[in-house]
Amino acid sequence: MLQILIAPNSFKNSLTAEEVADTIEAGLQESKLPAQIRKFPIADGGDHTSYLLTKHLEGEMKKKQVQGAYLQPTDAQYGFIADLKTAIIEVAETSGFKSIQGAIQSPINSSSYGLGELILHNIEAGVQDFIICLGGSATVDGGIGLLQALGVIFKGKDGQTLQASPANFKEVDSLDASAFKTRIQDCRFTILCDVENKLLGEAGAAAVFGPQKGASEADVELLEDFLSHFTKLSQEALGEDLNAIIGGGAAGGLGACFAVWFKAKMEKGTAYFCKITGFEAALAKTDLLITGEGSIDSQSLEGKAPLVVAGYAKDKGIPTIGLAGKIPQHISLKLQAYFSMLLAIGSQPENLTAALLHTKVNLSRTAKQIGLLLARTNGQKKSAD
Known part of the structure; x- marks a missing residue:
């Protein structure tokens, strides 16, 4: 069974890290993806x-x-x-x-x-x-x-x-x-x-x-x-x-x-948070890491939470999906190197205020779509085996 670890930061002014993790989990479960899901919400020294x-x-x-x-x-x-x-x-x-x-x-x-x-x-x-x-x-x-x-x-x-x-x-x-x-x-x-x-x-x-x-x-x-x-x-x-x-x-x-x-x-x-909480050990037997926060861009390379946990996963050869309210129009090779998939969760053009209000539903919908893809891919792989 697929082993998934959900380790997001908060989506600032919208959802706490725990709420983000719960929402992603709910979306994956709605997809009926056969997987064992664990949650490890993270923080960067700021709120929560x-x-x-x-x-x-x-x-x-x-x-x-x-x-x-x-x-x-x-x-x-x-x-x-x-x-x-x-x-x-x-x-x-x-x-x-x-x-x-x-x-x-x-x-x-x-x-x-x-x-x-x-x-x-x-x-x-x-x-x-x-x-x-x-x-x-x-x-x-x-x-x-x-x-x-x-x-x-x-x-x-x-x-x-x-x-x-x-x-x-x-x-x-x-x-x-x-x-x-x-x-x-x-x-x-x-x-x-x-x-x-x-x-x-x-x-x-x-x-x-x-x-x-x-x-x-x-x-x-x-x-x-x-x-x-x-x-x-x-x-x-x-x-x-x-x-x-x-x-x-x-x-x-x-x-x-x-x-x-x-x-x-x-x-x-984030590095200290991961060290003191044993995040690296939590990656054991993990097949896929899902992380995210409000924005993932070139500044994230300076040590923002999703990049830190994605770095741990990268070192272990574990693929990572990054979810954010905002990602760059052109993703640099350096940023992409941390993620197998980097997705913006928005569904339609809207201002920031509206986007913040819709974070939970957008995040859940995106997680469900990821689950549907993984379920189909996993099913095809089993058939081939």
Whole structure:
């Protein structure tokens, strides 16, 4: 019997990875294809990563109220693996757009303080290992909110403590990290990050990600000055350059903050997910892999989820079918090399809003057609045998 493994990422703004896997399975079953189907939904360090990792590692999801991106109360979900003393936290839950109530403001007014609150809560509960998923941040505070929640004290020229923010950071003259260092001394941090932007400059956190989070041109200049000043103070305190970190601009500078202040290990999202969940072992005795996400194109070659799992399958000689809402009109040889078949699931010309609404029915229909083809091919092969 044909052994099929379904391992998709989410279709952003439409279906979670689990929902995608369920829909593909339903379409295949409707085709009456005789096959043993297994599902292994995957994640890339963005939305839903904590849930899927926690499920694979047999942990539990918990909830804690913290201060959101604009310092408003928000309920943040996170994964907890008791046996491993590990917490899995998505920045999106504490400091992302989902934590915002009302209109989006300038990131000058945003803070990662809630992320620090959640980390502190877990440290006090005995957690020693943290997996931090950097996707979905609404902040560009370089991690100063996070650091303050964990005990770093920022001081003005008069020696008085300041509640530091990007807006007033020019007043900060020094910092005291002694309490912070004691607090995290027994902890280990792994951060999942798929971007390579450094903290400062034209490709940095302020210039590239600031406008995506509501920053005006004037705001971007202020944020760049703030991050430069924070880099100087950090180097004076720790002897390391925040701007030397590849990926340091991720999540508004949290990439650099974790790498330097927390000595965190930086990992690519999907590759780490596959490693820690044992995806390669799941490919054993698999005849066909089906993967997918909202868009598969040349950018996917930079390590996007479908290409990572297709790469594992390719190495083992397992054919892969890729399904996406959008694929290139001309598929490059390099991209095609990962897939035996790469299909767009759309059925008719329609705008993005309509396409997102129709993702489930389009995905199910496409999977059914694949099943019908496989059933016919498999039947013909048996007849020949």
